[in-house]
Amino acid sequence: MIRIGNASGFYGDRFSAVREMLTGGPLDVLTGDYLAELTMLILGRDRLKDPSRGYAKTFLRQMEENLGLAKDRGVRIVANAGGLNPAGLAGALRDLATRLGIDVAVAHVEGDDLLPRAGELGFGEPLTANAYLGAWGIAECLNAGADVVVTGRVTDASVVVGPAAAHFGWARDDYDALAGAVAAGHVIECGAQATGGNYAFFTEHAIGTPGFPVAEIHADGSSVITKHEGTGGVVDVGTVTAQLLYEIGGGRYAGPDVTARFDTIELAQDGPDRVRLSDVRGEPPPPTVKVCLNKxxxxxxxxxxxxxxxxxxxxxxxxxxxxxxxxxxxxxxxxxxxxxxxxxxxxxxxxxxxxxxxxxxxxxxxxxxxxxxxxxxxxxxxxxxxxxxxxxxxxxxxxxxxYTEAFVDAAGVPHVAVLPDGSRVDVAPPGETRMLADPEEPPLPEPLPPGPVRRVPLGLVAGARSGDKGGNANLGVWVRSDDAWRWLVHTLTTGTLQRLLPETASLPVRRYVLPRLRAVNFVVEGLLGDGVAAKARFDPQAKALGEWLRARHIDIPEVLL
Structure with missing residues (x-):
């Protein structure tokens, strides 16, 4: 297997996490996610002031303290901290390594920045325009011997998928394995949210200061989500379920390399602070890639x-x-x-x-x-x-x-791995693609038999995790027993959600059913207006939308209470 840890879920996450992850236990690769839709806007404004910037400066400071430690421990670093200027960050890292006397091979991935072609592509005049690249440029850099790989805008899971693909020698059409790595990457990409942070049932655990997550990925794409021994927080089926539901749509989770079938995921507790994630199925990716536009x-x-x-x-x-x-x-x-x-x-x-x-x-x-x-x-x-x-x-x-999003033909987006020796490798677009379609709604279980009910908060039996995707809000709700699932899936319809959350009543709402996770996921279109940077509402990223829902009162069968 390959052990891949995460030390950053956003630009501004715990600074000490890099050292904690490097010293807390065994790792092969340490990743960091520094980019979000809002971060791209922030970096765009930085670049307006100084064209040499546009990358996450925090990452460079973390490397100043920890690059030698990572090299000594044989841990490779992969992060999307390059933002709008991955070449600039790679150059700054080489200068840093020279100044510190550390012999490291630095590579970067570029091609995502479509701003020079904004007019040609019909984007207008945005401040930033970045396509979501996949994992194969990262894999090329690692296969060429890079100790550190920095990227621009890749999908959040790609910093995990790339090292796994390089380690196991996966082919471009090993869709099931790739999909498993995408699922593992999605779980650990937001750092401590997988280890008890922001968790609906936090009162059941001693959360303290959660450690950061580790994915032990195997050759077939299955994985175990865990954390370093002795660190705070908890990893259980609930925390992993919560993160799997975070900022997704339906059962098909599309990316530039593979469409992962989140409706096939099986979770099982594999010991204290260990959750096995298996049986993920993959399909060819869609023919287009998403572009993040900020103006x-x-x-x-x-x-x-x-x-x-x-x-x-x-x-x-x-x-x-x-x-x-x-x-x-x-x-x-x-x-x-x-x-x-x-x-x-x-x-x-x-x-x-x-x-x-x-x-x-x-x-x-x-x-x-x-x-x-x-x-x-x-x-x-x-x-x-x-x-x-x-x-x-x-x-x-x-x-x-x-914030707005656009979609462009994957074949028209350059994807370039710039190797440690400066040579450039063009990464080919997917050879096989498939138009994305929502899975048919699976058969529903029999409803729970009628019986006495009590009017109490939904959160007594259901967990929730919510977030933003541009102007849309995502709200995943799950339960922890088969009987509770029989009740939830028949009760929490789009109409019920709109009644419980009146702000959503006039908006389009889509519901997706995920039986293997005992979960339903809602996408509320337009709730967040023009996205987080526009601050269209209280809680502009919908982070607490799920907790509002859990606090609403509903008739719940007494047998579940």
């Missing part, structure tokens, strides 16, 4: 008015009327009001007696969203509702981004 959408600003005590609705109406009157000569392009009724009657503290009225504005003109809006809000300090105050002084407007 600057304009400028945004916000203020939160604190409304305390009596007449909350009347106070909110007054200040809203006053602000809109002050802005009517030059109104922002978008004004959004949200009243959060956090107040309680007869409250024993001022904070619990208060509600929060948020006003957010967006406009192409930074002055309209900045000084004009801030002035309109703060000039009301002595002329509005009783008890007027705000959570923070209004500030200047800040730029916001808009």
């Amino acid at each position: 600057l959408g304009g400028f945004r600003n916000e203020v939160t008015f604190v409304l305390t005590g009596l007449d909350i609705d009347a106070k909110a109406a007054l200040v809203r009327e006053q602000v809109e009157e002050a802005l009517k000569e030059n109104p922002p392009a978008e004004v959004r009001w949200t009243l959060a009724r956090t107040d309680h009657p007869d409250a024993v503290t001022e904070e619990t007696a208060s509600a929060l009225l948020h006003c957010a504005v967006k406009d192409p003109d930074p002055t309209v969203a900045g000084r004009a809006f801030s002035g309109a809000a703060i000039e009301l300090a002595l002329a509005s509702y009783p008890g007027f105050h705000v959570t923070a002084p209004p500030s200047d407007a800040s730029p916001y981004g808009v």
